[in-house]
Amino acid sequence: MSKELKDRNSISDQYKWNLDHIYADDNSFEIELQKVLQKIEAIKNYKNDFCEDGEKLYNALNEIIKVEEKTSRLYAYAHMKYDQNTKNEKYQNYKNKAMTAYNNLNNSTSFMLPAIIELGEEKLKEYIKENEELSFYEHFFDNIMRQKDHYLSADEEKILALAGEVTQSSENIFSMLNNADLEFPLIEDENGEEIRLTHGRYIDLLKNEDREVRKEAFNGMHGEYEKLDNTFAAVLDSSVKGDIFYARARKYESSLEASLDDDNISVDVYDNLINSISDNLAPLHEYMELKKEMLELDELHIYDTYTPLIKEIDLKFEYEESKDIIKKALQPLGEDYVSIVDKAFNSGWIDVYENKGKRSGAYSSGCYGVHPFILMNYTKDISNLFTLIHEMGHALHSYYTNKNQPYIYSKYKIFVAEVASTLNENLLVDYMLNNAESREEKLYLLNYFLEGFRGTVYRQTMFAEFEKLIHQEVEKGAGLTSQSMQQKYNNLNKKYFGDQLAIDKKLDYEWARIPHFYYNFYVYKYATGYSAATALAEKIKNEGGEAAERYLDFLRAGGSDYPLNILKNAGVNMEKPLVIENAVDKFSRYLKKLKDLI
Structure with a gap:
């Protein structure tokens, strides 16, 4: 185990995911972002006649879903680029822009659910009967009507959508503290050699046969959180208050x-x-x-x-x-399942090893129309x-x-x-x-x-x-x-x-x-x-x-x-x-x- 982590460019491409499968390059992302922001703004034009008849409802929903799909692709690219190195300001900015696009989309579509609820179940059934293509959205409509008592007016929904960037800030602050700002101490392994304690190495160190190594890793990890305990408490308190804000706004118990x-x-x-x-x-x-x-x-x-x-x-x-x-x-x-797994291993789906600044932990992520991606911080x-x-x-x-x-x-x-x-x-x-x-x-x-x-x-x-x-x-x-x-x-x-x-x-x-x-x-x-x-x-x-x-x-x-x-x-x-x-x-x-x- 080396003392310090490798830079990302020191890791072979065969052990990195290939985000070019989403966008060919950063320029393509930036061009698509501008197009999507324009489309998000244009969605507001559907507000006045959104539910006027079944055909207009169907066409508007189709366009909104297309824009949402494109927005989700932007966010997938941005957050995974950011997670490769959370200290990279460019991709921090990309992630923020993609999240802003999501919030703008929520803002632009805030009229949609109240309009469908106001239309009512009987009118929806009538529209579906007249326009069979709308039956495609039947489960979507059912889920909305199931929660109709918890949706607000169009103006109130718009306010909730605008609050998104504020209520999401707690998780973002935690992520920056946890992944970018915290630096854990050097500790001695069982051979007396100094190694850097990291998120990725922590569990391995807890499995060490030498109890002193385990104890030092445990104390070193939690000691850093103890130093900032009031800050972490304030951030988590803010996050919980955000959850409660939305629950009360939507009239839940x-x-x-x-x-x-x-x-x-x-x-x-x-x-x-x-x-x-x-x-x-x-x-x-x-x-x-x-x-x-x-x-x-x-x-x-x-x-x-x-x-x-x-x-x-x-x-x-x-x-x-x-x-x-x-x-x-x-x-x-x-056989089909296993063949897809084999493809995942050999086609740029997986980011395997830890590098400096890389997000800790592991996850699967991606976007519609592109294969999934897996983030790892693999050790043996x-x-x-x-x-x-x-x-x-x-x-x-x-x-x-x-x-x-x-x-x-x-x-x-x-x-x-x-x-x-x-x-x-x-x-x-x-x-x-x-x-x-x-x-x-x-x-x-x-x-x-x-x-x-x-x-x-x-x-x-x-x-x-x-x-x-x-x-x-x-x-x-x-x-x-x-x-x-x-x-x-x-x-x-x-x-x-x-x-x-x-x-x-x-x-x-x-x-x-x-x-x-x-x-x-x-x-x-x-x-x-x-x-x-x-x-x-x-x-x-x-x-x-x-x-x-x-x-x-x-x-x-x-x-x-x-x-x-x-x-x-x-x-x-x-x-x-x-x-x-x-x-x-x-x-x-x-x-x-x-x-x-x-």
Whole structure:
């Protein structure tokens, strides 16, 4: 591991995504931006006769959708160029301009939804009967009318649209602080050599066999957030107030209800997750106790929990090796799926390695009409193999949706997005366990699965509960302070981990470094998605090709129906606690397998 990160131009092109597939060059982006801004301005001309008859409604909607598609392409190019190096001012500017275009579009189309609502369901049915082409927008209309009590007048919608740049600033400020401004300290590795602590290296360092390295990495990471805790608290407080502002403006009972209603999901689904997991913490406590025993520790700290229990096995994977494993693991999904994965690996879809200034973490992104893209910060640790197959799940979901749905229905909801990614992880676990060559390797993989479950279900549910608590506090009229969030976070760690974990003071600052807290009740979808993915993976394993085809139909559906309906068609009912309970049962079964092998 080198002391400092490489510059981007030092990394081979074969390990970079090719954003030229979106625009040939920056000049093409700038030319398209000006054209789109003109088209956005021209949309206002539809306002006066938008719903005058079915033909005018159809033609106006088509034009608006075309402009939105072009705007989304601008933003995709700009934000991915920016994420390559968050210190590059040119692409910071591009991203800001693309976001401004989005806000201008929201402003120009603010008349649209109130006009459709005012037209009413009966008149819409009449228009569709007279103009069959309008039936194309039937689900779109249904979703609008479902939420009609939460839309405002055209002038009020315009004000909300204008507020967009202000309410989005919290996430942007956090991103700049977290990715560009924070510099983590140099720490000593197990050989006494200094290395730079980074977001990308952090988890690898927590898996180091040397406990002092783990401890120093943990303290070094959270120490930087502790130094700026009041700033991070103010930024998160601003973000939460933005969520509440929109919820109250749209006449929802709470920001949680407002967020979930976009997916047509009730608050009961969210509460069911927290309650079901809260009632099933015993397996997690049992697992933590086992870790403490196997690591021969008097006290188990959070920086110990990432350490592999089986030290004799050092599972590292070169990137090329990971590609091969992933293609084999995904064979149950069929030849077509695997062929697309192979294309993704070899056609400029993936930005593989960390470089100076690059955005931390991993994601799949893109735009309609162009293949998806994947951002990685790949290291050879097994976690990156799982991250890669996870993001590939998102990418293939987008690919199948875009190939089978028009743009208006290409945006599948986040609620179902995590199903595609975590199902891939389930298949990878099964493949690697079936092909493990030794008892030690099986032990390692079982432990890895349990760790993944802990992070995806238990940890994200804890995050979901924290997010609910901080929104409720602000809704009651209080402001968020670092002290109040430290206390809430401390209480939740004690609840979820029990007496098995010693809570370090610096762990109380972990909330400050979680970007998903700026995504308005996003994190619960990891846990619900994992539970649904577990059920679907079991169906594919037990039923074979027929279940796999139903799953591909799930990927193809995109946003053409409501998320819960799409999942039901695939064979999973997320309104019942049984799905979550079955996922916890799998955790318990794998924990028993681990104990039996020990």
